[in-house]
Amino acid sequence: MEATNKKDRSxxxxxxxxxxxxxxxxxGLSATKAVRAVIDKECTAHEANNIMAGVMKxxxxxxxxxxxxxxxxxxxxxxxxxxELVGMMRADVRDYVGxxxxxxxxxxxxxxxxxxxxxxxxxEVTVNGVTTKNTITDIxxxxxxxxxxxxxxxxxxYQKDNAQKQKVINVEKLNVENINALIxxxx
Numbered sequence: 001m002e003a004t005n006k007k008d009r010s011x012x013x014x015x016x017x018x019x020x021x022x023x024x025x026x027x028g029l030s031a032t033k034a035v036r037a038v039i040d041k042e043c044t045a046h047e048a049n050n051i052m053a054g055v056m057k058x059x060x061x062x063x064x065x066x067x068x069x070x071x072x073x074x075x076x077x078x079x080x081x082x083x084e085l086v087g088m089m090r091a092d093v094r095d096y097v098g099x100x101x102x103x104x105x106x107x108x109x110x111x112x113x114x115x116x117x118x119x120x121x122x123x124e125v126t127v128n129g130v131t132t133k134n135t136i137t138d139i140x141x142x143x144x145x146x147x148x149x150x151x152x153x154x155x156x157x158y159q160k161d162n163a164q165k166q167k168v169i170n171v172e173k174l175n176v177e178n179i180n181a182l183i184x185x186x187x
Contacts, residue, residue: 016038016039017055017058017059017062018059018062019038020034020035020038020039020051020052020055021055021056021059021062021063021066022066023037023038024052025066025070031045031048031049031051031052031053032045032048032049034048034052035047035048035051035052036048039051078154081154082151082154082155085147085150085151085154086147086151087110087114088114088142088143088144088147089144089147089148089151090144091114091141091142091144093139093141095111095114096111096115096139096141098137099118099120099137099139100120100135100137101120104118104120114141114142115139115140115141115142116140116141116142117138117139117140118137118138118139118140119136119137119138119139120135120136120137120138121135121136121138122134122135122136123136
C-alpha cells in the first residue's frame with residue numbers, strides 16, 4: 001500500500017509527468033515500459049496502464065505537442081495513414097498469384113508495398129534426359145487483420161471499451177452492500 005502512495009505522490013510532480021510522456025513516445029507507445037523506466041521497475045502492466053491513462057488525461061497539451069512532433073517527423077497526415085491502412089486491409093492475394101521475377105518489377109507501387117516478404121526460387125531437375133524447370137514463389141502480404149485493428153484504433157472504435165477497462169474500483173471504500181452488489185453482478 002505504501003508503494004502505491006509513493007507512486008501517486010511522484011506522479012503529481014509535473015517533471016515526472018513530462019518524463020513519462022516523453023518516455024512513452026520515445027519507446028514506441030508502451031505504457032508499461034514508460035512507467036517502469038520512470039517510476040517503478042516492479043509495477044504490473046495493468047498498474048502501468050492505469051498510471052499512464054491518468055497522466056495522459058492531465059497532460060493533454062504536452063501529449064498533443066508530442067503527437068504533432070511525431071507526425072512531422074513521420075511526414076504523414078492522419079488522412080494518409082488511414083488511406084495506407086485501408087489499402088493494407090484490402091490487399092488481395094490474387095494480385096500476386098503467378099508472380100515471376102520480371103512481373104514483380106512491373107507491379108504498381110501500391111501493390112508492391114503490400115508485400116512483406118517475397119522469395120522466388122528456380123531450380124532445374126533432369127530425369128531421363130528431360131529437364132524440367134521448377135519455380136517456387138513464396139509471398140507474404142501485409143497482415144489484413146492487424147490493419148483493420150489499427151484502423152479501428154485510429155478511428156476510435158475502441159475508446160468506450162478502453163475507458164471501461166481503465167475504471168478501477170477501490171474496494172477499501174466500499175461498504176458491505178456495495179460489495180454484495182458487485183458479487184451478485186458477477187454471478
